[in-house]
Amino acid sequence: SQKIEQNSEALNIQEGKTATLTCNYTNYSPAYLQWYRQDPGRGPVFLLLIRENEKEKRKERLKVTFDTTLKQSLFHITASQPADSATYLCALDNASGGSYIPTFGRGTSLIVHP
Amino acid sequence: SQTIHQWPATLVQPVGSPLSLECTVEGTSNPNLYWYRQAAGRGLQLLFYSVGIGQISSEVPQNLSASRPQDRQFILSSKKLLLSDSGFYLCAWSPGWQGGYTFGSGTRLTVV
Secondary structure, eight states: OOOEEOSSOOOOTTTOOOEEEEEEEEEOOSSEEEEEOOOOOOEEEEEEEEETTTTTEEEETTEEETTTTTEEEEEEEEOOOOOOOOEEEEEEEETTTEEEEEEEEEEEEEEEOO | OOOOEEEEEEEEEEEOEEEEEEEEESSSSSSEEEEEOOOTTOOOOEEEEEEEETEEEEOOSEEEEEEETTTTEEEEEESOOOGGOOOEEEEEOOOOSSOEEEEEEOOEEEEO
């Protein structure tokens, strides 16, 4: 069966360090992979999208890599700040009848300590 | 710019009562629309999606239903709520081509 795995344990890091979050998947051949940020009691907010033919994508302090051979994406936040503390979700798209149906991982909680 | 509205923000309903949650999108036309549920400590579970008026696809069989009476309106309903229907309900939209999904602010439903 299809599965998306994100580390269920919270990631605790010190301010200024680089946070690296992992998303592994099985039995998918996604065309796109996305990362979202979710704060408590709020809806997820889209951060980055990477296509299957892209190895890396950057946006300000964020960097996403996508390895379709390893079936893994890494999400990096450089120079992390306490305001980066949140749950980060990865999502894969299944194409269905010409539409994209997203499936989300459970997310990893990031806690940045001042 | 596009905006998505979802209401109410919180809802407490007794078991067996009906449910109606509404979601509307502004600033775009023919969006793909989605309903998700997020139980405490769990991931996002896709409930329904729609690619056009009157077109609803169900991902999970349950006592919930969805309707899309207008292009930018998506409604989640139930005739009789169960305790297990409690959770955080999120509406989302996408433009149909792949550019990420925009979520509403969510409805916290507690069935008592």
